[in-house]
Each structure stands twice: as structure tokens, then as C-alpha cells.
Amino acid sequence: MMDALDLMLSRRSALAQTLVEPGPDDRQLARLLRAATRVPDHGKLAPWRIQILRKPGQARLGALCAGLFEAANPEANDKQIAFERQRLQRAPLLLAVTAKLRPGHKIPEHEQLLSGGALCLSLLLAAEAAGFAGQWLTEWPAYRAEVLQALGHDPATDRMLGFIYLGSRSEPAAERWRPALEEVVGAWSEPVEAAAFGWQPPEEAPGSG
Numbered sequence: 152m153m154d155a156l157d158l159m160l161s162r163r164s165a166l167a168q169t170l171v172e173p174g175p176d177d178r179q180l181a182r183l184l185r186a187a188t189r190v191p192d193h194g195k196l197a198p199w200r201i202q203i204l205r206k207p208g209q210a211r212l213g214a215l216c217a218g219l220f221e222a223a224n225p226e227a228n229d230k231q232i233a234f235e236r237q238r239l240q241r242a243p244l245l246l247a248v249t250a251k252l253r254p255g256h257k258i259p260e261h262e263q264l265l266s267g268g269a270l271c272l273s274l275l276l277a278a279e280a281a282g283f284a285g286q287w288l289t290e291w292p293a294y295r296a297e298v299l300q301a302l303g304h305d306p307a308t309d310r311m312l313g314f315i316y317l318g319s320r321s322e323p324a325a326e327r328w329r330p331a332l333e334e335v336v337g338a339w340s341e342p343v344e345a346a347a348f349g350w351q352p353p354e355e356a357p358g359s360g
């Protein structure tokens with residue numbers, strides 16, 4: 152069995168449109184959600200919500216998106232509108248993750264958002280650990296007030312953090328570009344004018360992985 156670090160070292164999203172059945176059933180999903188909601192959360196605000204969209208919910212939100220798209224793009228053809236109707240219906244299971252922000256709270260809003268971002272990644276990791284795969288996408292529907300409102304949220308305070316598409320992999324994940332550690336990690340010991348990176352990780356000892 153893969154340990155947690157191996158899982159993180161090899162984690163890859165699957166393209167949402169390649170996800171196939173089975174997705175997690177309600178029992179499996181409850182376990183993923185229990186794991187994912189154990190995120191760091193400054194102030195114990197639980198400033199996030201997760202909504203489960205199985206096929207009927209996906210179809211309804213998809214129809215709303217098709218209508219929004221058509222209204223914004225009157226010249227759009229049937230194929231493009233059908234694509235938008237299908238967008239949120241690509242995978243067996245869709246989770247809409249939103250931040251319920253408390254403006255003016257002593258916990259800054261960006262910390263509330265960060266906790267929700269951590270939750271989204273935890274969902275992907277938990278799904279992968281359970282043998283599923285997923286992808287975290289925002290795309291344009293995440294930025295439409297009408298979508299938030301249809302889900303029952305208040306666009307004044309609530310934000311769409313992402314749609315988490317879940318299902319089973321239909322194709323192996325290819326590796327993608329990752330930054331070298333030295334491009335993003337630096338050692339710091341005293342004030343400097345501009346941050347310096349270029350930290351050199353030690354050679355990995357054979358068998359240490």
C-alpha cells in the first residue's frame with residue numbers, strides 16, 4: 152500500500168472529461184469529506200461549504216450555465232451551447248466548494264479563503280488515496296453570481312472556490328512540468344533587498360524514497 156508521502160509525491164489530477172464511473176458512493180464520499188474537512192481553520196470558523204451534485208443536480212446547473220452562456224454570446228451555435236450545458240456534467244460526481252466569508256472578522260478573509268483552498272486539495276488527495284481521481288476547476292461558472300445564487304449562496308460574501316470533479320481514471324496520468332525546488336525555495340537568515348532562491352536539496356540517499 153502506498154504511504155501518504157508517496158501519494159503526495161505522485162498525485163496528479165485527471166482531466167475532468169476523462170473521469171468515468173464509478174465515482175464515490177455516499178459511504179465512500181462521507182469518508183472523503185470527513186478527511187477533507189479536517190483542514191487547518193484559524194478560529195474554527197468552518198468558512199466553507201461543500202455541495203454534492205450527482206447527475207440530476209449537474210444537469211440543472213448545466214442548463215443554467217447553457218442559458219447564461221447563450222445570453223452572453225447571442226451568436227453562439229448549438230454545439231457551443233451544448234458544450235456549456237455539458238461542462239458541469241463531465242464527471243460522475245461534482246462537488247461545489249464555496250467559501251462563506253465573514254467580512255470584518257478578526258480572522259482575515261484571506262485566511263478564511265486559504266482554509267477552503269486547503270480543503271479542495273485535501274479532497275483531491277483523499278479521493279486519490281481511496282482509488283479515485285479528480286480535478287479542481289473554476290472556469291467561468293465559478294465567477295457568475297447567478298451560479299452562486301442558484302446554489303443558495305450570497306454573492307456579497309460567498310465565493311466559489313472551485314468545482315471538484317471526481318470519478319475513476321480512464322487513462323494513466325502523465326507527469327507534467329513541476330518547478331525545480333531551487334526555483335521556488337530559498338534559505339533566509341537576515342533581511343535582504345530581494346528574495347533569493349536557489350536552495351540546493353541534498354542528494355537523495357539510495358533507498359531513502
Ligand SMILES: Cc1cc2nc3c(=O)[nH]c(=O)nc-3n(C[C@H](O)[C@H](O)[C@H](O)COP(=O)(O)O)c2cc1C
Nearest residue numbers: 162163164165166286287288289290291312313327
Ligand atoms: C483554484 C484553482 C482553479 C483552477 N481552475 C482551472 C481551470 O479553470 N481550468 C484548468 O484547466 N485548470 C484549472 N486548475 C488547474 C487544475 O486543477 C490542475 O492543477 C491541473 O490540471 C494540473 O494538474 P495537477 O493537479 O496534476 O498538477 C485550477 C487549479 C486551482 C488551484
